[in-house]
Amino acid sequence: xxxxxxxxxxxxxxxxxxxxxxxxxxxxxxxxxxxxxxxxxxxxxxxxxxxxxxxxxxxxxxxxxxxxxxxxxxxxxxxxxxxxxxxxxxxxxxxxxxxxxxxxxxxxxxxxxxxxxxxxxxxxxxxxxxxxxxxxxxxxxxxxxxxxxxxxxxxxxxxxxxxxxxxxxxxxxxxxxxxxxxxxxxxxxxxxxxxxxxxxxxxxxxxxxxxxxxxxxxxxxxxxxxxxxxxxxxxxxxxxxxxxxxxxxxxxxxxxxxxxxxxxxxxxxxxxxxxxxxxxxxxxxxxxxxxxxxxxxxxxxxxxxxxxxxxxxxxxxxxxxxxxxxxxxxxxxxxxx
Numbered sequence: 475x476x477x478x479x480x481x482x483x484x485x486x487x488x489x490x491x492x493x494x495x496x497x498x499x500x501x502x503x504x505x506x507x508x509x510x511x512x513x514x515x516x517x518x519x520x521x522x523x524x525x526x527x528x529x530x531x532x533x534x535x536x537x538x539x540x541x542x543x544x545x546x547x548x549x550x551x552x553x554x555x556x557x558x559x560x561x562x563x564x565x566x567x568x569x570x571x572x573x574x575x576x577x578x579x580x581x582x583x584x585x586x587x588x589x590x591x592x593x594x595x596x597x598x599x600x601x602x603x604x605x606x607x608x609x610x611x612x613x614x615x616x617x618x619x620x621x622x623x624x625x626x627x628x629x630x631x632x633x634x635x636x637x638x639x640x641x642x643x644x645x646x647x648x649x650x651x652x653x654x655x656x657x658x659x660x661x662x663x664x665x666x667x668x669x670x671x672x673x674x675x676x677x678x679x680x681x682x683x684x685x686x687x688x689x690x691x692x693x694x695x696x697x698x699x700x701x702x703x704x705x706x707x708x709x710x711x712x713x714x715x716x717x718x719x720x721x722x723x724x725x726x727x728x729x730x731x732x733x734x735x736x737x738x739x740x741x742x743x744x745x746x747x748x749x750x751x752x753x754x755x756x757x758x759x760x761x762x763x764x765x766x767x768x769x770x771x772x773x774x775x776x777x778x779x780x781x782x783x784x785x786x787x788x789x790x791x792x793x794x795x796x797x798x799x800x801x802x803x804x805x806x807x808x809x810x811x
Contacts (some may be wrong), residue, residue, distance in 0.1 A: 477807045479520060479536060480770055481507040482799040486522070486536035489775060489790070498790045501536040510556045510803030513583070519567055520805065521584060523551030529570055531584045545581070545587025548572035555616035557625040560641075569642075570807060571613025575602065577642055578656055590642035593628065598647050602633035617659035619679075621666045627680060629656035634766070635671060637680040651683040652676070658698045663761075665706035670699055673711060673739075685754050689738035693729055695720060698804075700757040702781050704764020708734040710742070710753040710782035712769075721800050723772045726753040730769065732782045744786035747773045756804035769806060772797050 476491040484506050489498045507522035507530070518535040529542035529551045534611040545771045546679035553571035560567040565583035572578070575594065578587040602611040618747070627640050634648030635656050635703075648654065653672025661669050667679040673696050674685045687694060693713035697720055710732050714720035719727040726750045730742045746752075760766035767778040775788045 475809050476760075477535075477809075478511075478758070478768060478770075479510055479512060479803070479805045481510055481522065481802045482772075482796055483609045486510070486532075488535055489770075489788075490772045496788050496790060498775075498792075500793065501528075502534065504539055505530060507523070509552065510805045511555050511568070512805040512807050513568075513777055514558075514807055515561065515564075515566060516583075517807075517809070519583070521554045521556070521570075522803070523554045523570060525550050525552075529554065529584065536724070543580075543582075543585040543587065545589070546570055546572065546576075546578045547589065548574060548576055550612065552612040553614055553616050553628075555618055556620040557623065558620045559618070567618070569616045569618065569626070569686055571616050571628060573604075573607075573611045573612030575599075575613050575633070577613055577616070577628060579642060590638075592643060593638075593645050594645045596636060596645055598634060602630055604632050614657055615659050615671070617661060617669070617671075619669075620661045620663050622679075625679065627659050627661075627669060627671075629653075629659055629671060631655065631657065635659065635669075635680065635683075646648060646680070649676075649680065651681050651685050652680075653685070657696065660699060660701055662701055662706040663703065664665070668706060670701060670709060672696060673699070686733070686739070689733075689740055690731060693731060693741065696731075696798045697728075697754045698757045700707070701760040702764055703759050703761050705734075705781065707736060708732075708781050710757060710759075710769075710778075711739070712757055713741075714754055719798055720754045723751060723753045723798050726751060726756045726772075728752050728771075730755060730782070730785075731755075734781070742782060742785070744783070745778075745787065746776060747771075753800055756801050758804055758806050761808055768804075768806070772799055 513519035562581035615629035619625035
């Protein structure tokens, strides 16, 4: 069974595949979530971050929510991630990133949180600044390494990609050629040491980076990325020409781009909506089946079965009000029941 969650407006949506059929259910939420994550070992366990009302937790797939426990010292929770490898007290370890930039860890399913303040001791911190709110910056993305449970990466908007090799106790500053405006990061189960983001990539656990922009012009503003679970050299990214055209559906103009075998990026159009009015896609790939990608934006839910070369729109009762909303978060759980 495949279950995906996303948030838009003041609701959380669950899309579920059973017996080869997809259904979608809207679940009104007490707050508006700007990020979501799911615990793969706890059915229905979701974590949601908000812009001004902290972190929230659901144990029933978003039907009901309650505030998380104490320890996160900022109300703006801009990113949340569940470790794929580290389990404590029956829960996968959870990480929360805030504005202003801060990183917090929970070993007990969000009941308590501990700060990782050394992130703010990095020399580059004095240059961190988020252009729409230049007086501040935030942790835009958290990526616990899928191979090494002690390693974690964070993307600061706008500041760069930082790495810890000891679960956030100490940090390495951004490296040359990594992306300072990195909106998403990912690692790969079959490629130890490889990290994707921005777009730049590293093959040595973030010690050195190379930027890969060929083929992106003019869509060189990348927001999300997904990599084929069976092929570390095949990836899909959500792209726009600028931040102005990425998020708000009323002025959006976005596409998907694809890259394989170290070649240049190329745009993908088959089966996807026109760029005009199409806000940036949230992306993920099937964690166990090669070649399957998922994309959702204001205009619908799309699947690819050929590693992102072509797409098909899933037949769902898509609410009209979603066409004017930005999609936040995209969490997936795959189970055998």
